[in-house]
Amino acid sequence: MGFWSSVLLPFLLCLLLFIGFFNHSDKLSQSPGMMLWLQFAGAILGIMGSLILPMLIVFIAYSVNSIEHKAETWKSLFSLPISKLSVYSAKYFYAFFLVFLCLTLFVLFTLGFGNLLGSLKPQLRFSEYNVASLLTQVYFKLFLSSLGILSIQFLLSLLFRDFLKPMGIGFICTITGVILAGNGWKYAYLFPYSHPMLAISTMENGLRNNRGQGALPQITIDLFTKEIFISLVVAVVIFIAGYFIVLKKSVK
Amino acid sequence: MVIDTEGLTFNFGKQTVVKSLSLKVPDGSIYGFLGPNGAGKTTTIKLLLNLLKTQEGSIHIFEKELQSNRIEILSQIGSLIEQPAIYLHLTGKENLLNRALLLQVPEKRVNEMLDLVHLTNAAHKKAGQYSLGMKQRLGIALALLSDPKLLILDEPTNGLDPNGIIEVRELLIRLVNQHQKTVFISSHLLAEVERMATHVGIINYGELLFQGSINDLQTLNQPQVQIETENTVDVANFLTRNNFTVTEVDHQHLYVPYTSKQIMGQINTLLNQNGYTIYSINKQQKDLEKLFLAITQNA
Numbered sequence: 001m002g003f004w005s006s007v008l009l010p011f012l013l014c015l016l017l018f019i020g021f022f023n024h025s026d027k028l029s030q031s032p033g034m035m036l037w038l039q040f041a042g043a044i045l046g047i048m049g050s051l052i053l054p055m056l057i058v059f060i061a062y063s064v065n066s067i068e069h070k071a072e073t074w075k076s077l078f079s080l081p082i083s084k085l086s087v088y089s090a091k092y093f094y095a096f097f098l099v100f101l102c103l104t105l106f107v108l109f110t111l112g113f114g115n116l117l118g119s120l121k122p123q124l125r126f127s128e129y130n131v132a133s134l135l136t137q138v139y140f141k142l143f144l145s146s147l148g149i150l151s152i153q154f155l156l157s158l159l160f161r162d163f164l165k166p167m168g169i170g171f172i173c174t175i176t177g178v179i180l181a182g183n184g185w186k187y188a189y190l191f192p193y194s195h196p197m198l199a200i201s202t203m204e205n206g207l208r209n210n211r212g213q214g215a216l217p218q219i220t221i222d223l224f225t226k227e228i229f230i231s232l233v234v235a236v237v238i239f240i241a242g243y244f245i246v247l248k249k250s251v252k
Numbered sequence: 253m254v255i256d257t258e259g260l261t262f263n264f265g266k267q268t269v270v271k272s273l274s275l276k277v278p279d280g281s282i283y284g285f286l287g288p289n290g291a292g293k294t295t296t297i298k299l300l301l302n303l304l305k306t307q308e309g310s311i312h313i314f315e316k317e318l319q320s321n322r323i324e325i326l327s328q329i330g331s332l333i334e335q336p337a338i339y340l341h342l343t344g345k346e347n348l349l350n351r352a353l354l355l356q357v358p359e360k361r362v363n364e365m366l367d368l369v370h371l372t373n374a375a376h377k378k379a380g381q382y383s384l385g386m387k388q389r390l391g392i393a394l395a396l397l398s399d400p401k402l403l404i405l406d407e408p409t410n411g412l413d414p415n416g417i418i419e420v421r422e423l424l425i426r427l428v429n430q431h432q433k434t435v436f437i438s439s440h441l442l443a444e445v446e447r448m449a450t451h452v453g454i455i456n457y458g459e460l461l462f463q464g465s466i467n468d469l470q471t472l473n474q475p476q477v478q479i480e481t482e483n484t485v486d487v488a489n490f491l492t493r494n495n496f497t498v499t500e501v502d503h504q505h506l507y508v509p510y511t512s513k514q515i516m517g518q519i520n521t522l523l524n525q526n527g528y529t530i531y532s533i534n535k536q537q538k539d540l541e542k543l544f545l546a547i548t549q550n551a
Contacts, residue, residue, distance in 0.1 A: 067339070076337040079301040080354060081327030105473070251303040 005059060006102035013044055014109035018117060018166070021118060024123040027054045033128025040117075040126075041110050041135055045142075045200055048106070053142065053173065053196045054149055057099060058170035061153035062163055069161045075251045088158075088246050092239060093187040095154055110135060141223055148192030148234035149173075155242040159249075189227040192234050198227040222246035254279050254434045255300065256400055259309035261296055262458075268293045271458040272309070276407045277436055277451065279495050282428055284445030284466075285438040287455035288548055293438040294334060296455070297406050300436075301331055313402070330400035332408050336391025340380035344390050347379055348397060365393040368423070384411035392420065396427075403427070405437045409444055421448050442544040456548040473543050475510040477519065480532040487528055494522065510535050 019104075021028065021040060028036060066072050068091075077087050111132055118126030149170075156166035177193030181201065188194040202225055255277035262270040270292045277283045287293050298304040300311060302322050311318040313325045326420040366372045368505055369389040374382065379390060388411055395403060403424075409417045425448050437444045445452070451468050454462040462469065476499065481487050484506045488498045490549040491508065496519065500507040508519065520533050 071337055071339045072335060073337040073339065075298070075301075075303055075333050076331070078303055079326060079329070079331050079333070080351075081323045081398075082354065083323060248305070250305065251298070 003098060005063070006056070006098045007105060008055060010105040010109050012104055013052075014106070014113045017043055018113040021117055021124070022121065025117075025124055029121075029123040029125075031125075033125040034131075036124060036126055037114060037129055037131040037135075040114050041138070044106065044110065045138065048142065048196070048200075051178065052175065053146055054170065054174040054177065054193055056102060057146055057149050058153050058167055058174075059103075060095050060098045061150060061157045064091055064098070065154070065157040068162065071143075084247055085243060088243055091158075092151075092154055092242075095150060096147075099150060100143060103143045107132075107135050107139050137223065141199050141228065141252055142196055144223075144228045145195035145231050148195055148231035148238070150237035151235040151242065152192060155238055155245070158242065158246070163228050190229055192231060195227045195231045199225070202227075253277060253312070254281075254314060255436060256312040256315075257300075257309060258312075260296070260299060260305060260306065260311060261308035262292075262299060263307060264295075269458050270299065272342055273455070273458070273460050274463075275453060275460070276463065277434065280428060280432060280434055281450045281482045282424060282435045282437065282448050283451045283453065283515050284442075284449030285436060285455065286445060287438075287440065289440055291440075291456045291548075292458040293440075293443055293455060294406055295458075297331075297333060297404055297436075297438060300404060301329070301333070303333075327398070328401045329404055330395035330398060330402070331404040331406075332391045332395045333404075335410070336387050336394070338379045338382075338390055338394075340378065341401050342379060343376050344379050344382065344386075345375040347390060348393060351394055351397055355368070357398055361397060361399075365397055368396070369393045370419070385413060385416045388412055389416070389420075392423075401433060403433060403435045403437075405435065407438055407440070409439070415442065424448055425476065442481075442541050454544065455546050461547050469543070470537065473537050476536050477508045477510050477516050478532075478534055479508070479519070479523075479530060480504055481506070481528060481530050483524070483528075487523065490523070490526065490528070491519070495548045507536075 017040065028039070032038070068077065078084060080087075114126050114131070117124055153166055153170055156169060160166055173191075173193040177188075177191055177195075178197055178210055180188040181194040181197040189198055202222070253276055255275055257273055257275045260270055260273040260275070261268065273292075273296060275285075275296075285293055285296070300313070300318075301307055301323050302318055306319065314328065316325060318325055318449065339350070342350065345362065345366060348365055349359065350358060351357075363372070366375050369392055369448055371386060371389055372391065374386060375388065379387065383389065388408060392405070392408055395405065409420050412420065421444075424435050424437070428435055437445065437449070446466065449466055451465050453460065457528055462472070479487065484501050488501045488506045491506075496508050498506055498508055510516065516533065516535065518532060523530050
């Protein structure tokens with residue numbers, strides 16, 4: 001379930017955008033290649049950063065754990081001759097992998113659909129600009145910024161059987177995070193659920209600042225900003241704390 | 253001793269669920285762990301599997317301390333706790349393959365297990381469509397997969413039909429007799445366990461009320477003289493007048509505590525000489541079910 005959602009989400013989003021661009025190709029044919037790419041990728045990134053990515057993580061963290069909750073298999077997993085750390089970290093890294101897979105697919109589908117558009121509608125000058133390395137960096141930054149949320153949601157889903165608690169907490173925190181980051185609150189970088197949005201908005205700011213200097217802006221991605229740093233710290237700390245909770249926790 | 257606990261105590265909050273339990277499970281035994289629902293059986297089993305942290309007392313399995321030798325000990329235990337833990341979206345075989353992968357057991361073993369619990373025909377059916385009995389059998393197959401020395405089964409025959417119960421019983425007896433396994437099996441039904449258990453522990457309100465071999469349990473069981481006669485009330489009154497204790501009277505039978513063959517003969521002679529017609533007179537053991545009830549209710 002988590003696996004398919006992390007494959008289908010990028011595919012469907014990119015497909016939708018592809019259709020949108022395809023139908024409005026006349027209007028867009030004036031733009032230079034770079035701006036086309038930025039519009040194309042930016043449309044996805046905008047909502048990804050704010051809402052979809054945190055909610056996807058909530059869902060992935062839930063689905064990885066709920067499979068054991070539903071089948072009542074925690075007790076049998078923990079009574080196998082396997083260390084508790086292995087069980088816990090294997091679960092965590094699968095969720096980690098799913099998020100990574102999903103974002104990688106976003107990069108690949110964005111590139112794929114963009115180039116497909118370029119070849120189907122030659123008036124769209126997608127081929128003018130090579131966005132691959134830029135896009136990879138953006139999504140990698142997004143990935144790093146999401147790890148704090150992943151650790152928190154993973155632990156919540158592990159501790160609570162039902163969907164509503166982790167989902168509700170995740171949803172409220174995401175909204176809070178968007179509001180905090182959106183209003184430019186000074187300390188928003190300390191709140192993990194603001195990180196994806198912050199990661200995106202710092203990039204947008206960088207873009208805007210550079211724009212005056214030439215006809216085509218130079219985009220540089222500053223990968224390790226302070227919110228990324230906080231996100232990684234939160235991820236590691238919660239992951240370790242989670243292990244000790246699992247160690248102490250009675251298996252029902 | 254395969255399982256040896258000393259003063260094992262466990263509290264859920266303020267409630268003491270397991271009280272100072274000292275289990276002794278000898279090698280090669282089928283140990284029936286009996287008690288009514290909510291007596292603390294599952295909690296004890298979870299303690300034995302290190303799913304719950306031991307609060308007080310100690311647990312030794314295969315003569316080794318559980319906490320510090322967890323992985324080594326668990327690698328020799330197969331377990332089934334409450335309802336079997338099965339991935340319902342996978343087939344029966346996939347469930348076993350998945351576990352085989354985790355335990356690094358060859359795939360061949362999966363097919364043997366399917367055969368053993370008669371699920372070969374349903375191997376490729378989703379476990380979600382299995383009947384309760386089939387799920388239970390799959391759970392037993394999962395427990396046996398790694399060929400463990402000790403099997404810990406929590407109510408394994410729950411939801412099985414009589415045939416299934418007999419099959420499981422025969423399987424367990426075979427495992428103990430032919431493969432030198434030890435089986436620790438919990439149940440709330442004595443009748444289910446008494447035909448295979450070599451040892452019995454009876455628990456209620458978290459306390460061990462009886463522990464010993466099945467023969468010890470039998471000897472606890474006072475035999476009685478059962479007398480079948482025409483007019484049981486008259487006979488009962490007559491015997492009482494002659495200084496015999498009558499414990500129970502119903503329409504067909506009356507019961508006197510058994511002391512020896514001679515006394516039973518005397519009763520027979522006495523009644524015959526006084527004109528009472530005796531249809532039958534014999535020694536009878538109270539059935540274990542009644543004994544079990546008596547033990548658990550006195551506490």
